[in-house]
Amino acid sequence: MAFTAPIGTEEERNTGQVWPGTWVDATPYMTRYALGYHTGADLNNNRPRFDADAHATVYSIGDGKVTYAQLVSKKYWGNLIVIDHGMVDGKPLFSRYGHIETMVIKRGDIVKAGQPIANVGNGEGLFPYHLHFDISTSTQLSTLPTYWPGNDRQGVKHHFVDPQAWLRSQHVAESLPADDKVSTDSHNTENSRPVDVPQRPVxxxxxxxxxxxxxxxxxxxxxxxxxxxxxxxxxxxxxxxxxxxxxxxxxxxxxxxxxxxxxxxxxxxxxxxxxxxx
Ligand SMILES: [Zn+2]
CATH class of the missing domain: 2.30.30 (SH3 type barrels.)
Structure with missing residues (x-):
């Protein structure tokens, strides 16, 4: 399975950079801060101006099924999405996207790598605009989508991985423009339609x-x-x-x-x- 960065323009993500373009992680994995140990990345883009990331598109990092997509609370999480990517390298894989604004998918949807799922939000005005993004290699998020270990350092290490290192290890893939993608939504068989033949770019x-x-x-x-x-x-x-x-x-x-x-x-x-x- 190919994986892609959760943020960045098509062109930026095509470079294969894990955090593409001018995006930066303000709170790297395991950083100790006010809310405990950070479970993932806080992805920000403040160039060319502060909060340039406001409303930016958020993409699913891989093929999967949306297991959670709703407003948790107006404090901290805001809207939250969890995607189940099945088994990857012999372990469960879940990705989670927090503080988001608009959600363009819903629970139960099948998504593809690089498919838009949401827009970057500011947690109902609590934070500067940014995407909280984390990756879990346990099944914890399937039953506890809002799981936050806080000061439980072992809990963070047990359930979450460094998302930058993990994506890098998977050779973050370029993504083709949406028009060039093959439609392989096998879960939608009753909806018969012509098979899209990919236009291979030169x-x-x-x-x-x-x-x-x-x-x-x-x-x-x-x-x-x-x-x-x-x-x-x-x-x-x-x-x-x-x-x-x-x-x-x-x-x-x-x-x-x-x-x-x-x-x-x-x-x-x-x-x-x-x-x-x-
Ligand atoms: Zn965060």
Whole structure:
């Protein structure tokens, strides 16, 4: 299963950065503060101005089922969403999104990775705008969606993981524009409709010096070829982060299965684009 950042523009999330663009985590996992030990991340974007994150779209980090979506209280949580992603790497996986404003999904809905689910709120005016986001690898949130361990440090460690490290370990995927996604809502079979055939986007090599094709997603791996600027290629939907670069696998043509770098993970350089080079 591919996972994506819960916030950021399409373009920012396409870079594979865990906290994309100018988003920052104001209260990293296990930070001790007024409410105890923090269970996850407080995602803020204050650039180019304070509260630039107000009403920003919140995305489901992965495919799953909404198990909770309602107003908890006007204090602290505000609106809260919990999504059950099933078993991942042999453990249950739940993601939780707090202080949100509008919710565009409801309990029982099946969601896809990168699907909009809500807008960033300010907890009914209690906080600056931000998204409280955490990841649980136990089933605690299925029965106690508002579970907050507070000063119970072991409770935090037992039920929650560092969401940044976890997402990074899953090679946060790029997401294609919604129009290019295959509709695979198998839970909706009575609603017969034509199968959407994905429009595979063409990517162009935009690096002036061209790029190398590698046998694995590592700059030190063996090279199998070189692609000059302007070459058209088809690459995998999922990006893989390695050595501060985002790698993608070629899915068609003479270099099929080879790996190329799309750009630096920190967005300082890009080597591929869906727009042809000038
Ligand atoms: Zn928080």
């Amino acid at each position: 990517w162009y090599v935009t690096a002036a010096q061209g790029i190398a094709v590698h046998k694995s997603p590592s700059a030190s791996s063996e090279k199998s070829g070189a692609l000059p600027k302007g070459t058209k290629i088809f690459i995998s939907e999922n990006g893989v982060k390695n050595e501060e670069l985002i790698w993608a696998q070629i899915v068609d043509g003479s270099f099929k299965d080879g790996w190329v770098t799309r750009g630096k993970a920190n967005q300082s350089e890009t080597y591929l684009s869906t727009n042809p080079p000038r």
